[in-house]
Amino acid sequence: MNLHFILPTISTSFIVLSAIMMAIGLYKMFKKRDLAGHDKFMTLSAWFALIFFIIYLSKTVFLGSTQFGGPEHLVTYYVVFLISHIILST
Numbered sequence: 001m002n003l004h005f006i007l008p009t010i011s012t013s014f015i016v017l018s019a020i021m022m023a024i025g026l027y028k029m030f031k032k033r034d035l036a037g038h039d040k041f042m043t044l045s046a047w048f049a050l051i052f053f054i055i056y057l058s059k060t061v062f063l064g065s066t067q068f069g070g071p072e073h074l075v076t077y078y079v080v081f082l083i084s085h086i087i088l089s090t
Contacts, residue, residue, distance in 0.1 A: 022042065
């Protein structure tokens with residue numbers, strides 16, 4: 001089993017699930033006026049995001065960070081995107 005492939009796949013699955021739960025929670029709030037449903041889906045979204053973070057952090061600690069593997073002329077764009085992503089996700 002290749003952990004360099006499986007951990008990012010699992011963590012990505014959890015952040016996608018988090019986004020789906022958040023979208024459903026927002027739908028419940030604004031379209032259905034269902035506060036209990038909204039709370040349930042937003043809580044699920046937070047749990048999935050936390051699981052994503054734990055897996056991502058574990059991958060980084062145990063396997064190291066992934067280096068940019070693209071063309072040299074795109075490194076600046078990648079770094080700007082990466083820094084803004086880190087700031088916004090935090």
